[in-house]
Amino acid sequence: SAGQANYAAANAALDGVVRARRAAGLPAVAIAWGPWAGDGMVADAGAGERQRRGGITPLAPAVALAALERLAVGAEGGPVVADVDWERYGAGLTAARPAPLIEAFHRGAAPDEGDGLRARLAGLSPADQEALLLGVVREQAAAVLGHAEAGIVGADRAFRDLGFDSLTAVEFRNGLAARTGLAVPATAVFDYPTPADLAAHLLETVGGGGRAEAGVPVLAELDKLEAAISGISPEDDLHAAVRGRLHVMLSKLDKLRTDVSATATSMQFDTDDDLFTFIHEELGRA
Numbered sequence: 398s399a400g401q402a403n404y405a406a407a408n409a410a411l412d413g414v415v416r417a418r419r420a421a422g423l424p425a426v427a428i429a430w431g432p433w434a435g436d437g438m439v440a441d442a443g444a445g446e447r448q449r450r451g452g453i454t455p456l457a458p459a460v461a462l463a464a465l466e467r468l469a470v471g472a473e474g475g476p477v478v479a480d481v482d483w484e485r486y487g488a489g490l491t492a493a494r495p496a497p498l499i500e501a502f503h504r505g506a507a508p509d510e511g512d513g514l515r516a517r518l519a520g521l522s523p524a525d526q527e528a529l530l531l532g533v534v535r536e537q538a539a540a541v542l543g544h545a546e547a548g549i550v551g552a553d554r555a556f557r558d559l560g561f562d563s564l565t566a567v568e569f570r571n572g573l574a575a576r577t578g579l580a581v582p583a584t585a586v587f588d589y590p591t592p593a594d595l596a597a598h599l600l601e602t603v604g605g606g607g608r609a610e611a612g613v614p615v616l617a618e619l620d621k622l623e624a625a626i627s628g629i630s631p632e633d634d635l636h637a638a639v640r641g642r643l644h645v646m647l648s649k650l651d652k653l654r655t656d657v658s659a660t661a662t663s664m665q666f667d668t669d670d671d672l673f674t675f676i677h678e679e680l681g682r683a
Contacts, residue, residue, distance in 0.1 A: 431479025452486025
C-alpha cells in the first residue's frame with residue numbers, strides 16, 4: 398500500500414524466515430495484517446486516510462483478533478487478516494498493471510465505474526464532456542491531497558503548485574484510472590501540467606466529441622507500457638531486457654512503413670532518455 402514500502406520489505410524478510418523454518422521441518426506462520434486502528438503504523442490521521450482512499454480500512458483490534466481465531470494458522474500459505482474494499486482497492490491496483498488475483502475479487506465486487514462515466518459523456522456536447530471530466534480530475538486531486546472540496550484545485554493551477562509528489566501522483570493516477578476506466582499514465586500530473594490540460598487529454602482518449610481514433614487501443618496499451626516501465630531501476634537486470642525488447646519492437650515498426658527514411662533505418666539512441674522520448678513523441682503521445 399502507498400507509504401508502506403519499508404513495512405513491505407520487512408514483511409518479505411519475515412516470510413523468508415517462515416519458509417526456512419518450514420523447510421527445516423519447524424513450525425512457523427506469518428500473518429499478513431491490515432493496518433490496525435488506534436495505535437500503530439496508521440495512527441497518524443493522514444496515513445489512515447490514505448489507506449482508506451486506497452481501499453484498506455484500519456481494523457479495530459477486537460475485530461482483527463476475532464478474525465484471527467477463525468484462521469487455521471498452522472496451514473500452508475499466507476493467511477491475511479484485512480478489511481479490504483475490493484471495489485476501491487482493486488480498481489486502483491489493476492489500473493497500474495495486470496493483477497489476475499485482485500481482478501477476480503474486484504470484478505466480483507462492483508461494475509466498471511468507467512462504463513458509467515462513458516455513458517454520461519455520450520449524451521453531452523463536447524464542451525460539457527470536457528467540463529464533466531475536469532470535475533472528475535479536480536475531485537480526485539482534492540481527495541488525494543486531503544482537501545474536502547474540489548474548489549481549491551483550480552482548473553488552470555499547476556499540479557506541482559498544489560503539492561503533488563511522486564507518491565501522490567501515483568495515487569492520483571490510480572484513482573483517476575479507476576473512476577474513468579482509462580489507462581492514465583503514472584506521469585499524468587507531469588505530462589499534463591494542469592487539471593484543464595489533463596481533462597482535455599482524457600476527452601481525446603475516451604473519444605469525446607466524435608474524435609475516436611482507430612489507433613486508440615494501441616496507444617492505450619502504450620500508456621500501460623509507459624506506466625509499467627517508469628518504475629524500473631537502471632540497476633535492475635530487467636532494465637536491459639526491456640530496453641532490448643523495445644529496440645526490437647521499434648525495428649518491427651519501421652519495417653511496416655512503406656517510405657522508410659534514412660533516419661528511420663539507421664535509428665540509434667545514445668541514452669535511455671532518447672529512447673523513451675521517441676516512444677513518447679513519435680508513437681502518438683505528442
